[in-house]
Amino acid sequence: MAETIAPTRSNLLQRRDQLKLANRGADLLKRKRDALIGEFFDLVKVSLQARRDLTKASQEAYVSLVLANAWDGPEAVKSLSLASSATVEIGITVENLFGVKVPQVQAPTFSNASEFSPLGAGGRTLDAAAQFKLLTEAIIRVAATETRLRRIGEEIKKTSRRVNALEQLVIPNIARQIKDIRSVLDQRALEEVTVLKRIKSKLEARDEADKEKIRAERAASA
Amino acid sequence: MASNYGYLNARVRGLRVKLLDEGFAQGAIDTGSFDAFVTALAQTTYAPDLEEARARSDGLPMVDAAIASNVTRTTRALLDFAEGTPRTLLGVLLMRFDVANLKTVARTFHARRSEVADEADEDARSVDEDARSVAAATLPAGELDAIVLRRMIGAADLPNAAQVLLLKGHPLAPDFRRAVQEYTASGDLLELEIAIDLAYHRVVRETVERESVPAAFERYLEVEVDATNLRTALKLRGLSLEPARFFIEGGRVVTRPLFVEIASAAPGAALPPLRRPFDTLAEAANTVGIEAGVRSVLERFARTLTKDPLDIGLVTHYLHAKEREAALLRLVARGTYYGVPADRLRREIGHA
DSSP states (O other), X not given: OOOOOOOOHHHHHHXXXXXXXXXXXXXXHHHHHHHHHHXXXXXXXXXXXXXXXHHHHHHHHHHXXXXXXXXXXXXXXXXXXXXXXXXXXXXXXXXXXXTEEEEEEOOOBOOOOOSSOSTTOOHHHHHHHHHHHHHHHHHHHHHHHHHHHHHHHHHHHHHHXXXXXXXXXXXXXXXXXXXXXXHHHHHHHHHHHHHHHHHHHHHHHHHHHHHHHHHHHHHHHO | OHHHHXXXXXXXXHHHTTOOOHHHHHHHHHHOOHHHHHHHHTTTTTHHHHHHHHHHOOHHHXXXXXXXXXXXXXXXXXXXXXXXXXXXXXXXXXHHHHHHHHHHHHHHHHXXXXXXXXXXXXSOOOHHHHHHHHHTXXXXXXXXXXXXXXXXXXXXXXXXXXXXXXHHTOTTHHHHHHHHHHHHHHOOHHHHHHHHHHHHHHHHHHHHHHTTOOHHHHHHHXXXXXXXXXXXXXXXXXXXXXXXXXXXXXXXXXXXXXXXXXXXXXXXXXXXXXXXXXXXXXXOOSHHHHHHHHHHHHHHHHHHGGGOTTSSHHHHHHHHHHHHHHHHHHHHHHHXXXXXXXXXXXXXXXXX
């Protein structure tokens, strides 16, 4: 339902300011969206590379696990897995990218201390453990880039919706309101002119009548 | 003493002819089917093990269980065949399985302790489930059989598990108990494992000094110590551990300074020139290649011991061959199960 606005000059001035602001906002949002799209496509390349790295690391890790189970025996692999508590520390900072809060994930750090004695530990099992550390790094890289990508994607969608709302709804609405107010004000101005003209003509007619009357009285007295 | 060796070696010769070689592995790779591999395996000495494993599981776990059961059955049979000095020396050769199992028991209690301290895991697994998973991490192919290991795992805590080992009268029991006492105070698993490893090598040395061991076997043990030191030094690369603590006395090629030098090098660095029989290892491209090279050196050396029929050499070589057979079967089982390309499998068999 259209908003009813009093067709006053102050409302007209207010709507004009609003229109100016809305246009500037839409322009800014468009520029933000373009910047985010540029960032998005740069990140897509990084993300695809991270996915490829993950696939490769995953293949290598699982092949090395298969070989560790074959050469060192599944018992030795299971036994070593009991010794390792396997905690991964990841540093996450929040970066402000064109007003979007995106996580910046640092590469995980693995402790180079050993919880078990390397004496007698299967070489292939340790190799598999090293490969799985690389796989963990690859997973975290993919998670980091894809989270950034998702956040930026969501922001692009949100910004596009805002631009569309401004361009399709808010700006036309304000423009229509301005047009309506201006037309009412113009109408009023026209009416005022007409009324003034009529008053003027009546006043002139009255003056003429008065003058006629005076002239008639003077003629009668003479 | 000679007759003791004679009987044992005669039985080992009988077992040796039943070993599955690369030909069996190649045949299984050529068929490329896991089911065909299992069918072929069921027509070998693995038949009873496979039958027993089939009742409990299927697929790869079934084959793994059958291989573990076969290895255990074989070493148990060898221990039954032997008596006197050969029995003692065989016990020494198989004690590495006990060391691995003792470490598994220690790791199990350490993991339980961490879980209790953490109190994060609300869904605490049942004792039975835990025992089953630990049983899958042990291979009772040494002096410690499955019953003793089950009792140790089922003990209330690690000191009680050490008590079970002491009652069994195992040569490592006093050292294990001492190490467990220190672990109870410190909670340091690494120290406990190092104590078990050092105790094992000391017990081996003491046994060799006590028994009348043939010179060739003594030389083999020296090569084995060198191999262990070489492997350990490579594993220590990149770790923040003091290398000298892990050095085992008794080798000839890898001296303490050389051990520290190899362990302190960057991961992936080439090996310094080594004396015979490890002189060929410098050509190996990576750690996996060096590991395969060390295994090959030990096998070659063990083969030279088979000439004397009244010696433990034949058993030593047989144990290497049995270990190789088990690794080959596990490799082929996994290769055919996961559909690993035949070329890749053949390349891996080349490491055998």
